[in-house]
Amino acid sequence: MLALSRKLQETIVIGDNIEITVLGISKDQVKLGISAPKNVSIHRKEIYLQIQEENKAASNIKDNIVDQLKRL
Amino acid sequence: MKIQTKHFGEREIDKSRLIFFEDGIFGFEEYKEYVILYDGEENGSSFCWLQSTEEVNLALPMIDPSLFFPDYDPEVSGALISRIGEPIEEDLSLFTVVVVPDDITKMTTNLMAPIIVNNKTKKAIQLIVEDETYDIKTNLYEQIKALKEVGE
Numbered sequence: 001m002l003a004l005s006r007k008l009q010e011t012i013v014i015g016d017n018i019e020i021t022v023l024g025i026s027k028d029q030v031k032l033g034i035s036a037p038k039n040v041s042i043h044r045k046e047i048y049l050q051i052q053e054e055n056k057a058a059s060n061i062k063d064n065i066v067d068q069l070k071r072l
Numbered sequence: 073m074k075i076q077t078k079h080f081g082e083r084e085i086d087k088s089r090l091i092f093f094e095d096g097i098f099g100f101e102e103y104k105e106y107v108i109l110y111d112g113e114e115n116g117s118s119f120c121w122l123q124s125t126e127e128v129n130l131a132l133p134m135i136d137p138s139l140f141f142p143d144y145d146p147e148v149s150g151a152l153i154s155r156i157g158e159p160i161e162e163d164l165s166l167f168t169v170v171v172v173p174d175d176i177t178k179m180t181t182n183l184m185a186p187i188i189v190n191n192k193t194k195k196a197i198q199l200i201v202e203d204e205t206y207d208i209k210t211n212l213y214e215q216i217k218a219l220k221e222v223g224e
Contacts, residue, residue, distance in 0.1 A: 038151030043200050050208055051185045051200065052099035057171045058132040058182075059100075065172050066079050069133065070117050072176075072216060 077109060077123050078131035085109075090125065091189055094155070097198040098185060103127055106196070108134075108167075108189070118216055119170065122187065134167040135181055140215035144183060146201035157193035165189045169198075170212060180209040 004012055011021040017037055024031035034042055077083050089107050096103055109121040109131075118139070124130035137144045153159045167187045172179040183206035189196040 038149060039155060041149070041152060041200065047184070047200065047204070047208075048098070051182065054171060054182050054185070054208055055097055055099040055132060055169060055198075058169045059130055061133060061172050062174065063079070065174065065176060068176055069119050069172060070111055072118060072220075 075107065075123070075125050076128040077121075078129055079121065080109060080111065083109065088194075091194050091196045093196050093198070095197070097122075097132075097187070100124070100127075100130060103130060118219075120167070122167070122169075133170040133172060134187065135170055135212070137166065137168045137181065137183060137186070140181075140212060140219060141183065141210075144206075146183070146186060146206060147203045148186075148188070148199060148201055152197060152199050153188060156188065156195035156197050157190040159190075160192075163190050163192040165191060171209070177213045179212045181212045182208050183210045184208045 006012060006022050008022055008025055011019050013019050018040065019035040021033040021035075022030060023033045036042060073087055074082055074084055085107055091106050091108065093104050093106065095101060103124045103126050105125045106122050107125060109123050111117050111119075111121075119133045119135060122132045122134055150159060153164075157163070165188070167189070168181045168183055169185070169187065170179060170181045183201075184204065185198055185200050185208070187196060187198045
C-alpha cells in the first residue's frame with residue numbers, strides 16, 4: 001500500500017478524475033472530501049463489507065426454511 | 073432454455089427473462105447472469121428468487137419492498153442507474169434481498185442496497201442508496217404478518 005503524508009487542505013489525485021482532499025483533522029479522525037465522477041460509487045468500507053456479508057447470508061438459507069417461506 | 077435452480081429443480085425459462093449484472097452483486101462479483109424466479113404454487117409466495125444461471129447454488133430470496141414498506145423511497149444515484157439504461161421509471165423494477173435465519177420471525181431485508189432491474193435493457197445493478205438512513209437489517213416478518221392479517 002502506498003502511504004502519503006498530507007497536510008490540511010492538501011489533495012491527492014487518483015487517475016485522471018478522482019481527488020481526495022484533507023478537509024479536517026482532529027485527534028483520531030480525519031475528514032476527507034472526495035471528488036469523483038458521478039458513476040463512481042464511494043462508500044465507507046464497513047458498510048460495503050456488511051452488504052457483502054448480507055448477500056452471502058441470504059444465499060445460505062436452509063432448505064427447510066425455504067419450505068416455510070413458500071407457505072408465508 | 074433449461075436451467076438448474078437451487079430450490080426448484082430444473083426449470084424451463086424463456087431467454088428473455090435473463091438479466092445481467094455487469095458488476096455482479098455484492099459478495100458475488102464474479103457471477104453476472106441471473107433470472108428472477110417465482111415459485112409456481114397457487115397461493116403465490118411473497119418472495120421471489122434471484123437465481124444465478126452460472127452457479128446453481130447461488131440463489132437469493134428477494135421481495136418487492138413496496139408491498140411491505142409503502143414509504144420506502146430511497147434516493148439513488150442517477151448516474152449509477154444510467155449504467156443499466158435510460159432511467160425511465162416504468163422500465164425499472166426494484167427488489168430487496170432477504171436474509172432468513174433459522175428463526176424466521178427474525179428475517180430481515182436489506183433496504184440499504186436494493187437491486188434495480190431495467191426490464192427494457194435486461195441489465196441490473198445492486199447499489200447502495202445515497203441516504204444512509206435505511207437499515208441493512210430491517211425486520212420483515214412483522215410486516216408480512218401485518219399484511220397477511222389485512223388480507224385475511
